[in-house]
Amino acid sequence: MRRAGVAADPSVAAAVADAHRNEWAFxxxxxxxxxxxLDLAEECVQDAxxxxxxxxxxxxxxxxxxxxxxxVARRRAVDLIRREATLRRSLPLLLxxxxxxxxxxxxxxxxxxxxxGIGDDRLRLIFTCCHPALSSEARVALTLRLVCGLSTAExxxxxxxxxxxxxxxxxxxxxxxxxxxxxxxxxxxxELPERTEAVLDVVNLLFTTGHTAPAGDELVxxxxxxxxxxxxxxxxxxxxxxAEVAELLALVLLTDARRNSRVDxxxxxxxxxxxxxxxxxxxAIEEGTELVREALRWRPPGRFALMAAIAAVHAEAPTxxxxxxxxxxxxxxxxxxxxxxxVVALNRAVAVGFAAGPAAGLVALAPLSAEPRLxxxxxxxxxxxxxxxxxxxxxxxxxxxxxxxLLTENAPEREFLTTRLQQLGQ
Amino acid sequence: MxxxxxxxxxxxxxxxxxxEEGFEQHLxxxxxxxTDNAAVLRGSNALEPADTxxxxxxxxSGGFAVTDAPFAETKEALAGYVLVETENLDEAIAxxxxxxxxxxxxxxxxxxxxx
Numbered sequence: 001m002r003r004a005g006v007a008a009d010p011s012v013a014a015a016v017a018d019a020h021r022n023e024w025a026f027x028x029x030x031x032x033x034x035x036x037x038l039d040l041a042e043e044c045v046q047d048a049x050x051x052x053x054x055x056x057x058x059x060x061x062x063x064x065x066x067x068x069x070x071x072v073a074r075r076r077a078v079d080l081i082r083r084e085a086t087l088r089r090s091l092p093l094l095l096x097x098x099x100x101x102x103x104x105x106x107x108x109x110x111x112x113x114x115x116x117g118i119g120d121d122r123l124r125l126i127f128t129c130c131h132p133a134l135s136s137e138a139r140v141a142l143t144l145r146l147v148c149g150l151s152t153a154e155x156x157x158x159x160x161x162x163x164x165x166x167x168x169x170x171x172x173x174x175x176x177x178x179x180x181x182x183x184x185x186x187x188x189x190x191e192l193p194e195r196t197e198a199v200l201d202v203v204n205l206l207f208t209t210g211h212t213a214p215a216g217d218e219l220v221x222x223x224x225x226x227x228x229x230x231x232x233x234x235x236x237x238x239x240x241x242x243a244e245v246a247e248l249l250a251l252v253l254l255t256d257a258r259r260n261s262r263v264d265x266x267x268x269x270x271x272x273x274x275x276x277x278x279x280x281x282x283x284a285i286e287e288g289t290e291l292v293r294e295a296l297r298w299r300p301p302g303r304f305a306l307m308a309a310i311a312a313v314h315a316e317a318p319t320x321x322x323x324x325x326x327x328x329x330x331x332x333x334x335x336x337x338x339x340x341x342x343v344v345a346l347n348r349a350v351a352v353g354f355a356a357g358p359a360a361g362l363v364a365l366a367p368l369s370a371e372p373r374l375x376x377x378x379x380x381x382x383x384x385x386x387x388x389x390x391x392x393x394x395x396x397x398x399x400x401x402x403x404x405x406l407l408t409e410n411a412p413e414r415e416f417l418t419t420r421l422q423q424l425g426q
Numbered sequence: 427m428x429x430x431x432x433x434x435x436x437x438x439x440x441x442x443x444x445x446e447e448g449f450e451q452h453l454x455x456x457x458x459x460x461t462d463n464a465a466v467l468r469g470s471n472a473l474e475p476a477d478t479x480x481x482x483x484x485x486x487s488g489g490f491a492v493t494d495a496p497f498a499e500t501k502e503a504l505a506g507y508v509l510v511e512t513e514n515l516d517e518a519i520a521x522x523x524x525x526x527x528x529x530x531x532x533x534x535x536x537x538x539x540x541x
Contacts, residue, residue, distance in 0.1 A: 095513070095514050131515075132492040133480040133492060133494055133515055133519070134494050135493075135494040135495075138494065172477055175477075175478070176477065176478045176494070179474045179475075179478045179536055180474070180478045180479075180480065180515045180534075180536045181513075181514045181515050181536065182514070182515045182516075183513075183514040183515070183516055187516070191516070
């Protein structure tokens, strides 16, 4: 579609690709406000990107590509709306705020040039895609499709489902938005914290899925990680006073800063202890650390702030041995309190093992064996295996590595566990 | 006199299937039913398909769990209904949260509008 059949001039193709990555949400959100129909807006925006390939090749790349694309998409929308006015009357249209209702699009309705108006459009789109009345799967899929502009095939690949399955999921979600009258708007102040949390959950889920892919040949899914980072940055720009948004951006930056050291040249997994810290992205670490500091001043730290602070402690340690494990355990203690999740408890137990030795780590892990929500979670067995190995209890370690192997479909993780098993010998 | 809510259960795959002519006949039959029974009818509506439903339950921490699904707990039975008219789903959910519920929850389903 947009990348296939690219015009001969590579600089134009690159400009269109850049505009796709950076401006899609802006163009789409402004077009939806006019069409009040997600499918029609998609059609018009895709059409505008296709037109850009030829128009920019002959007329030059516009100074403001986003504004150019928005104008073209909206003009097309006005044409189609006029042509299909009768048909449209029977369609459920997206609901906007009361003052927007009943207005007939006439093409003079330009998206506001002031940055606040534009910002609101993108926020409207994000809050609609992440509405709590949609399933979690649908929220992530819609966000990738409509806010990030990924094709349905790309979204399907991201979640390892077939394209027809993803098409059905997205179609159903769009239908629910229209039929159930989920409003296309930024929620009122009293609902904002709860609704922002739902948006951040989507971004976080996207990031964690990309950071360590549940399956596949690569440890990291760069595409998903980068989309999550784009979204976190967009939210930070649109909601600059929201502490949780700053905290999530910090978490993403600080965690992703280690990306280049997490696998070796052959794509094999490298543990934190063995990572080349020279490869860490210092700029991202600096930005993330600054955000955490700022966020921690605002209010009692939330879960993202605490996780980001833990990542910052790792980032500050010149070597693995010099990591301030006591500080990390302390932060995990706060995190367990703020967010009592078995996965957090597991990470805390691992940190205890590094702070106080493998025997203490095993003791800290012990109560988690009874946790049903960790039954299918390979990292519990892997953590146990590692402490047992360090204590020289090879037979028990082997059993745990084998269990961990049964629980991951990620190729680099499997290879790592297999190597550990071989090193244990018979 | 007493009021009764009569609930209609249908196989959605058939009802919303490709047979548009059959569906039109079905609507006509409903119109006829309404005319013939006007004396006792107090209100009636078709609903949007179940996959447009949103369910709301109190969660143990005192907040609400809002989920994208019909209310399908087997131990609870339909105990009543409230028909509301609001601007959008958010407002309907806000009303739903104010409903007194002992142990179950409520489902918000858009009423179908025919063009």
